[in-house]
Amino acid sequence: MRPSDPFFYLFALLALGLARACVCSQHLLRATLYLAGVLFCGAAFYVILDAEFLAGIQLLVYIGGISVLLIFAIMLTRGPDLLKDRPSPLRRNLALALSLSFMGLCSFLVLRTDWPAALPAEPHENPVRDMGVRLLNPGEGGLLLPFEVISVLLLCVAIAAIYLARPGSGEERPLS
């Protein structure tokens, strides 16, 4: 047993409980806060997996950026029906059956498969520097092209979001 193992179970239980609360909560604002908790548990998982830099990124981008953005969007567009999101029993039972069967089938496969034993962790001397070198390396094993593609994608998304949300883009069209 490694010292990180109890923390795995602690954060796993926390993440599962928060994820359940997030998808079942009728109040969207509360669901967003539960989502922030799930993302925090994700950052804890990254720390358990020796990926501290990724945990920092997760805290900054997901919890500091995306969760706050979602909360702002919910507060700005608060509609009468939007606050209470209650699925019909038929929809809920169908979704439960589908997600449980997905979980059951995949768990069956995971438990039946003969996985290789986990290798002992090797401490990495300077992972952030190596990741930066990999991201900007055009040669073998380098990820320059995906890095550039995702940069262009983020630029396109920023332009598209400004275009969609600019004043007058939604109201002038006739409502059908």
Place this chain on the structure above:
Amino acid sequence: MSFFPVGIQHWLLLCLALFSFGLYGLLTRRSAMGLLLAIEIMVNSAAVLVVALIHLLHPGKLDGQLSALFFIALAAAEVVLALGIYVPLARSRPSGDVTQLNDLRG
């Protein structure tokens, strides 16, 4: 499968359970924002799974962390674009109910 030490199967089962919760939310929610929250749970569980598998099967390699970086960037782009569509839409249709969005003219 024993509880200790935590191995590949434990991580796989945890991420599967998180993904299934996201799937359940994706199928039950009617509001666009609720769908987005469920998708975020699913993307996050997939990213944790990639990092865990590379960490346990190929220790010392950074491919899992680099993939997760791209996951996070893609998820951020997706949320920004989804909110860019959702916020003007919510002005004309305050309910935010995706089952009512059945035409392409806005």
